Amino acid sequence: MRLWDNAQALKRLYRWLYVCVLFCLLAAGVTWVVHSPYFPVRQIQVLQPLKHLQSTEIEKISRQYLRGNIFTVNVSAAQAELAKLPWVAKVQVKRIWPDTVQLDIKERVPVARWNTQQLVDMDGRIFNAAAQEQLPLLVGTTGSTRYMTVHLLIFENLLQPTGLHVQELQLSDRSAWQLILTNGITLRLGREKVEQRLASFVWAWQQVLQNQASNIDYVDLRYPDGFALRYKNRTVSEPAGVNITDAAAAMDQHGA
DSSP, X not given: OOGGGOHHHHHHHHHHHHHXXXXXXXXXXXXXXXXXXXXXXXXXXXXXXXXXXXXXHHHHHHHHHSOSBTTTSOHHHXXXXXXXXXXXXXXXXXXETTTEXXXXXXXXXXXXXXXXXXXXXXXXXXXXXXXOTTSOEEEOOTTOHHHHHHHHHHHHHHHGGGTOOEEEEEEOTTOOEEEEETTSOEEEEESSSHHHHHHHHHHHHHHTGGGGGGGEEEEEEEETTEEEEEETTSOBOOOBOOOHHHHHHHHHHTTO
16 A cells, blocks of 8 residues: 555654654744844843942953853853952843843952951952952961951951951961950950950940050950050059959940
8 A cells, every 4th residue: 555545644744744844944943043133132231239340350251251142142151250250259140031131240248358468258258359458457377267257247246335446356376366456456365255355345445444545555355354454665554353244244234
């Protein structure tokens, strides 16, 4: 029996040919759309204002990866390149029909300098960028940046009632803390109960020490029930009888 004499076989052949033609038409249509000059990227949209990133850096990457047809722009490559920029904490690049590529960029928030040459963000991650002298300096061992960043934020919060800020935060190889404040006074906190010791300083600062600020070289807070002062004339006071626990409680009562 010949094929054209078999109705069922002919139907199957026609159906198969129809599917093949339809598939070819769809493939041709998709190819035309993808390579068509009628769907160019006309706008690169940055969702929020950027404080540190340079527009030239974004433009350079956009010219390389985000030019041409909305369907063919390489958003994955653009996203990967943007993520390499020092100030970028997180980035997402996506197409917005019909002619826009959207850049959702979150910048790093710098909180400190690290060993004078680098910056540290809120998460304690080191990145390379131009130094910002107004930021406190962290001086510590390799791998301690996250730990130091957490303590820097704690110390800054405790110092709020005084109006003072940390200019330099040091963590020694023996895990001892030392702060240099923006008024030049050094605080030696040691290794234990550092938050309570700083709380005692804040209490004493508000009660007595503020009036002596210009004469104080450092405050040693490593004593069990108080602290010692070293004055700029090199004299060292006897340990002052400020109870650390009482000082912290007094600060809590005053909303510190």
